[in-house]
Amino acid sequence: MDVLFVQVGVFLALFIAILGLVIVIYLIFSNEPVNNPNVDQKKCASLLAVIGSGGHTKELLSLIEHLGEKYQPRYYIMANTDKMSEEKVQGLESSKHNKYKIYKIPRSREVQQSWITTVLSTLYASLYTFPLVFKIRPDIILCNGPGTCIPVCFAGILMKVFYQVKVIYVESICRVETLSLSGKILYHFSDTMIVQWPQLQHKYPKSVYMGRIV
Template sequence: MISTKTTNLCVNPAYIVLGSGGHTAEMCTISTALLSADKDMQIYNPLRFLIAQDDTTSRSKITSTMQKVGVALDETSFVYVPRARKVGQSMINSIFPTIYAILHALWIIYKDQPKMILCNGPGTCVPYCLAVYFWRLSRRLPRNTKIVFVESWCRVRTLSLSARLLRPFVDLLVVQWPALATIYKNDSKVKYFGPIM
């Protein structure tokens, strides 16, 4: 059983952003595939899962999934983060939560110095991906820190709002449908490897 626990919390983790509901279910599948490809379990070790503070289900889902691939998670494996905007919240009412989420993202990314951030579209991921890009640009984060966005399986012909916002900043944007890949065939960041789900 491989543990993600580390005695030195400054070791560069790999961040995986969990949404809620369908986003988390998809990320469980993606994480399993990722770790199965990492035979010695070292490339993405330690793992840290970013979960919105009001998300009550993602932790148990990812913990169960990771146990199946021999990864034991503990308290250091989870980082609870503020949401920039709740579903259905008006733009006006989300201004201050968004500012707070961005400041929190800048702080946590600078503190942990992650080697990668992997997400699949929940709005929670946007401030953290932008924070990685900002710190890389200002040379406070290694340039080889990667931002990887895997578009949701349900996005067949159009990108999600999160993907549209983050497309200029990511290193890799994986789409899961050939029609979507065709639309962005001239963007070298957009890749289609076939359906992942």
Template sequence: MLHQCFNIVLGLLLIIQIFLLIRLCARPQKSKTELFILGSGGHTREMLHILSLVKPTDPIFVHADSDILSKDLTSKIYQESKFIPIVRARQVKQSYFTSIFSTVHALFKSFKIIYDTKPSLLISNGPGTALPLMLSAWILTKLNFINCKTVFVESYCRIQHLSLTGKLCKFFVNEFVVNWEGIHKKGMKYIELYPK
């Protein structure tokens, strides 16, 4: 059963790769779209702080479809902005095995969101929802469909160790920002975003 599922996923990825290779010669359109990934709880509060520093003109927000609170909180400040729901790559307390399938599902949705919005900038501050979106933006940029700079800001609460999302995203983001000198490593930028 697992072998068949794996073959199906590989087959779908091969079809997508062929489609993308056909479009390889396409030039990415210039875009001013700024995409921000909201996460539940403290991630949203941190993102609102980042937004106060970045001051986007017309941001688009992506949030987990089950995270209405983050959308409501952000929409109070950014009333005219567009909010796009996405399925979670992994639900709270979901097993790692079944999260493989939900992550693949989220990845397909992410490709559509990134391709449709064609962001020039994608910023996340650590929620798991970011992983498929960051990966999609990286792949579509490498394939010359879009021209998107990706920035991952590790959550402020990560003092000694990177989050799982951070550990995975660090391989394919343009800028990786940490808030604490204790986890600052080669290839990362240490920026003090919050007063200590």
């Protein structure tokens, strides 16, 4: 087991080094960030939302539905196997005539997937995610817990070295006493973590309690 952890550690170190080189090269040769000519960039803040599946999708879209028009263009990232969430996003945004675009990335973790293979699948997803987030260059990254959000948020955190971006994590209403695994990780790195239960805020004092928001 110790040998396995050493191997995983070496792999992670090599991955981070290669990824850093890829990002530097990308920043040097990349084009302008994705934008929409019909949106006044000075008055609007571009939003990148990470869509999960099932309850995660319902909660986040419920929150986004109440955002003002200044939060656009909107970019959605979701797993490439999540057809239902794609339909829900299209239904929401088409009815409001907002400017939006959907991107698909490999899923970081499947249900009941082992933690060792989860590390590998998350790294694989990161190869797609980091260049994509740097290309979109959003003002705000908004997520609420699916494993897919981890590489997206860390790409945003790394992007802070070059650009201004806010990473906002909204913990699910289902989390009453403890944070989810994604929440526990991003609690230390996100700009703002919002929880929906007062006892959760007491346990994690860096979080912000705003009552029930979804």
